[in-house]
Amino acid sequence: MNILAIETSCDDTCIAILKSKINGENFGILSNIVSSQVKIHAKYGGVFPSLAKREHQKNLPVVLRKALKMAENPKIDVITVTVGPGLEPCLWTGINFAKELAEKMNLPIIPVNHIEAHILANFIGGNPRIFPAICLVVSGGHTQLILMKGIGKYRILGETRDDAAGECFDKVARILGLGYPGGPIIAAKAAEFRISNAGSGIKLPRPMLNTKDYDFSFSGLKTAVLYLVKNLKSEKKLTKKKVQEICFESQQSIVDVLIRKTMKAAKDFRAKTVILGGGVAANEELKGQLKQKIEKEIPRTKYLVPGTEYCTDNAVMTAITAFFHSTRKTKNWKKVIANANLRIDENV
DSSP: OEEEEEEOSSSEEEEEEEEEOTTSOOEEEEEEEEEEOHHHHHTTTSOOHHHHHHHHHHHHHHHHHHHHHHTTSOOOOEEEEEEESSOHHHHHHHHHHHHHHHHHHTOOEEEEEHHHHHHHGGGTTOOOOOSSEEEEEEOSSOEEEEEEEETTEEEEEEEBSSOOHHHHHHHHHHHTTOOSSHHHHHHHHHHHHHHTTOOOOOOOOOTTTTOSSSOBOOHHHHHHHHHHHHHHHHTTOOOHHHHHHHHHHHHHHHHHHHHHHHHHHHHHTTOSEEEEESGGGGOHHHHHHHHHHHHHHOTTSEEEOOOGGGTSSOSHHHHHHHHHTGGGOBSOGGGOOOOTTOOTTSOO
């Protein structure tokens, strides 16, 4: 079965073609094309939905041609597309493009949940599916802890009450004048500070670190950085080294909270696997420190994290999710609609 997947939930135009065996788990990635809009949105410090929609409309035909050419124009059996959550204008652009293709090629469509796709990206390489699993999904717009009892069997345990972890990275970077997106920039500055072996004298809050629930909150951290930077600027002490130190401490604050909550959930629900997914999962400190914590405290628990190229938005993860939900395929294309606020425990 050859699956053509389309992903346009935010500002990356993604198309991939996946070859799979219907009764097996041998996946072949025939093509995986991602057209990023980062440079376009960077000057605004965030994604403008109307602008992103326009770029998707322009990019989709080009990306499709590249994906088909790279895959050597295989026979497509099914089309899949992300229907939510995400930015509604962007989602509709991908969905309408998928419908046009499906009608032209007389093919069914499989709608896919973007959050589930971030989780199932961990099975691209054939990792064993051992449940129950605790899934930490961290991206620009979402921070959630999810109990997974099987493919399609999810329960949201906790989520952010305000800013997601990725949003916090972006806002801290904006406060420091470092540009967009914030996560990679802050990680790089934090690494520079670590290499210098300088001890950090700054202590930022770890919001909700010790609460008994599984929820998150990062707005307090952002506010603390804002006031700290204002004070340092007024005293003319915001040096290059101080910026690196703030990045180091901000990143560690976010990592500490994410790991504490994930470990609590893993122990409470006796998880056999801990799964990490989403754009922020590409952060080396988060990946490495979570791995160390699991090996030390719950060593019998498996730990899965996708390759870096499958942490950020891509259509391969959309394709593999469609494979696991092949019974959803429909030729009643009117039923395929965007849901910007789609939850992982809701039907697509």
